[in-house]
Amino acid sequence: MESSESGIGFQEYWQILKRRWLPALAVFASVVALTTYGTLKEKAVYEAEGKLLFKKTTPGSALTELGKEIGELTSAAEQSNPLTTEIELIRSVENIEQTIKRLQLKNEKNNQLKTKDF
Structure with a gap:
């Protein structure tokens, strides 16, 4: 019994990319352009510290020892x-x-x- 390998290897991907380089370049460039535009259009976030x-506050009386630490x-x-x-x-x-x-x-x-x- 022979097991057949399913899936596409690197060589097949490279051949597909070589044949269709222009649409792949267009998709890549549009994704980069849209990401750049979205990043530049985003509002800046500011932090404060x-x-x-x-x-x-002690509710004790000044005459007793309870109010002793008020001025410290x-x-x-x-x-x-x-x-x-x-x-x-x-x-x-x-x-x-x-x-x-x-x-x-x-x-x-x-x-x-x-x-x-x-």
Whole structure:
């Protein structure tokens, strides 16, 4: 009993491609062109990043030991220290913009100072 091999090998594919190179090139070029057009037409995706500061609130009375930790600095994350958190708050864009407006800071051309230059 002989087992016949079913399917087409590489040589057959190559011969078909050699005979029909023009339609194959047209299909390939149209797929590349449509993919390029779709990629360039797609809207850009932007990412934003921010930090959150959570403050502890204790409902205890200031006369008892329960309200003792109200004035203490605590970190926003478990791995950071409270001073790093306060530095991040001072360097925030909102605080810089308020500082520039309140102090009316100007550059050499007498224009309002930009946040980046601050």
